Amino acid sequence: xxxxxxxxxxxxxxxxxxxxxxxxxxxxxxxxxxxxxxxxxxxxxxxxxxxxxxxxxxxxxxxxxxxxxxxxxxxxxxxxxxxxxxxxxxxxxxxxxxxxxxxxxxxxxxxxxxxxxxxxxxxxxxxxxxxxxxxxxxxxxxxxxxxxxxxxxxxxxxxxxxxxxxxxxxxxxxxxxxxxxxxxxxxxxxxxxxxxxxxxxxxxxxxxxxxxxxxxxxxxxxxxxxxxxxxxxxxxxxxxxxxxxxxxxxxxxxxxxxxxxxxxxxxxxxxxxxxxxxxxxxxxxxxxxxxxxxxxxxxxxxxxxxxxxxxxxxxxxxxxxxxxxx
Ligand code: AFP
Numbered sequence: 001x002x003x004x005x006x007x008x009x010x011x012x013x014x015x016x017x018x019x020x021x022x023x024x025x026x027x028x029x030x031x032x033x034x035x036x037x038x039x040x041x042x043x044x045x046x047x048x049x050x051x052x053x054x055x056x057x058x059x060x061x062x063x064x065x066x067x068x069x070x071x072x073x074x075x076x077x078x079x080x081x082x083x084x085x086x087x088x089x090x091x092x093x094x095x096x097x098x099x100x101x102x103x104x105x106x107x108x109x110x111x112x113x114x115x116x117x118x119x120x121x122x123x124x125x126x127x128x129x130x131x132x133x134x135x136x137x138x139x140x141x142x143x144x145x146x147x148x149x150x151x152x153x154x155x156x157x158x159x160x161x162x163x164x165x166x167x168x169x170x171x172x173x174x175x176x177x178x179x180x181x182x183x184x185x186x187x188x189x190x191x192x193x194x195x196x197x198x199x200x201x202x203x204x205x206x207x208x209x210x211x212x213x214x215x216x217x218x219x220x221x222x223x224x225x226x227x228x229x230x231x232x233x234x235x236x237x238x239x240x241x242x243x244x245x246x247x248x249x250x251x252x253x254x255x256x257x258x259x260x261x262x263x264x265x266x267x268x269x270x271x272x273x274x275x276x277x278x279x280x281x282x283x284x285x286x287x288x289x290x291x292x293x294x295x296x297x298x299x300x301x302x303x304x305x306x307x308x309x310x311x312x313x314x315x316x317x318x319x320x321x322x323x324x325x326x
Contacts (some may be wrong), residue, residue, distance in 0.1 A: 011168065013168075014149075017123065017150060019075070020075060020077040020078060020123065021164065023078075024068070024071075024119075024152075025162065025182055027068045027119075028154040028160070029160075031105070031119060032156050034063060042059075044111060044112050045059055047059055047062060052086075053304060057085060058105070058111050060111050064104035065105075067104075068081070068083070068102055068104050068119070069086070072092075073090065073091075073093075075094070076095060079091060079095065079099060080140070081099070081100050082272075084104065088303075095133070096126070098124065098149070099124040099125070100123055101272055102121040102122070103120040103269065103273055104119055106119065107236070107237060107238025107239070107240060115237075116155065117155075119154045120272060120276050121151065122148050122151045122271060122272065124143050124147055125143075125147065127143075138303050142300040144300070145274070145278050145279060145295060145297075148279050151277075151279040152164040152276065153243070155244050159175065160175035161175070161244070163243075163247060167279075168283075169189070169284070170188070171189065191246060191281065192249065192313055194250070194313055194315045194316065195250040195251045197231065197245075197250065198219055198234075198251065198316075199234050199236075199246075200216065200233075200253075200254050202216075202233070202235075207258035208256050211323040212324075215323040239253070243280065243311070250312065252313060252317055253309070253311050256308050256310070257291075265306075265308075267306060268306060271303065271304075273309075274309050278295040282296065285314065287312070288310070288317075291320075
């Protein structure tokens with residue numbers, strides 16, 4: 001049977017993709033409200049559950065995951081989802097041309113201290129040979145980040161902000177809480193190529209490999225050192241917040257591999273964090289790497305895979321990579 005070509009908007013973006021993104025935003029509006037209510041609606045604190053990665057789940061992790069999962073699988077646009085908070089992929093019953101991988105509430109350690117959190121999402125196409133309804137498997141989610149048709153995050157801060165790319169640059173939308181809609185507030189976000197700002201969790205310094213030790217040491221030497229300028233440091237403990245700052249004013253963010261635990265050297269997840277953030281940063285003119293190769297070219301090998309991440313202002317990331325290539 002001949003399949004109908006998907007309907008497109010004027011700018012070439014699929015109408016179904018737009019409807020799918022609207023579904024994500026409907027769930028995120030609900031999450032934003034609950035994050036804001038906090039203690040008033042009893043959603044702070046931990047549960048007794050652990051996710052597959054051995055991390056204790058917060059009440060808001062579970063709630064946000066459930067909202068996104070239910071709304072996406074009911075939408076008719078999403079065949080299956082993968083989530084940081086789900087052990088396995090979940091397939092819906094209503095068909096659809098897309099797969100969605102998400103981190104429902106990034107920055108969980110910030111929840112109970114009224115600090116920044118966010119939702120990160122990555123949208124992939126259903127592989128051609130599965131469009132006939134053949135069941136989706138984990139393998140279908142293991143597509144390189146380059147295959148993403150859209151990616152973004154919603155940041156729950158003083159305002160609720162969406163950063164979105166459908167492969168044609170990055171735009172910001174702000175949730176107008178009086179009317180309940182996301183309004184475009186900035187377009188064509190461009191990351192400055194050079195920076196004097198870096199983000200790394202310095203408490204892990206003793207665990208970094210030699211290239212990262214050298215790179216950060218030279219930064220910390222400031223104006224008198226080889227870099228010849230003073231740097232500023234920021235760390236939000238929520239990748240959404242750190243990447244948002246970089247999209248706004250440049251910088252470099254890195255979560256390098258740790259040498260103390262060869263079984264589990266990396267923290268950030270490829271499918272739920274590194275790939276969607278990688279697409280956003282590249283679309284805004286920045287660079288993303290593991291230290292060895294571009295994150296978006298990696299062939300994922302498992303659903304909850306973790307990778308080292310270096311991303312941000314092009315020239316600064318290149319300098320960091322020079323230390324890795326030496
Ligand atoms: P969760 O997804 O478990 O909330 O973790 C957040 C995160 O993966 C990322 O958003 C931060 O950049 C990083 O962890 C913070 O890690 P530290 O605990 O080392 O500050």
